[in-house]
Amino acid sequence: MDNTIGSKIRFLRNRDGYTQKELAEKLNIAKSTMSQYESNNRIPSDDLKIEIANLFNVSTDYLLGRTDGLVPVRDINQDLYDEHDYTAELKSLIDDEEFRTEFLDFEDWTDEEKRNILFAIRANRALREKNEKK
Incomplete structure (x- = not known):
């Protein structure tokens, strides 16, 4: 897998069993827009990057290629903020x-x-x- 945001989105979509159409509907965007994101012909807005990261439970750093780690963000941090x-x-x-x-x-x-x-x-x-x- 290359390190582009489009390849990361495609990987996460496939990992979680979504079609492009299903993911596009979840994100309230057109299927053609999702296709453009995955083919790196268009870049999602910062707000949409955050929404995608939250949906797939990964960091925006992962989406941006700053880290290859797929450790779920909530799993790492949640217990640190709960009474512990x-x-x-x-x-x-x-x-x-x-x-x-x-x-x-x-x-x-x-x-x-x-x-x-x-x-x-x-x-x-x-x-x-x-x-x-x-």
Whole structure:
């Protein structure tokens, strides 16, 4: 699969079993417009990109080719915003030998995986520094 928005939309549509007509109807657009999006002859508006991402439960970064990850956005983030015992989850991860082995074996990670972890660590450090100044 190439990395264009049209190929991503086509992939997601096929993955979820929609015809072009069915997806077009869900998005309140013409089937011919959907065809143009999938063939990269036309680019969806930003609002429609968000609607498509929400419908297929992927990030707009995925649609735009900034990431190949198909991890559902809601699945990753929802439990982080619900009431959650973060301390217990972190302790559980640290106590899990399989996790420690996987985490410490970062040389086999993709650049994207390394970047994500480094981003989280840097963001946490910046937040700590900000809170310490208060």
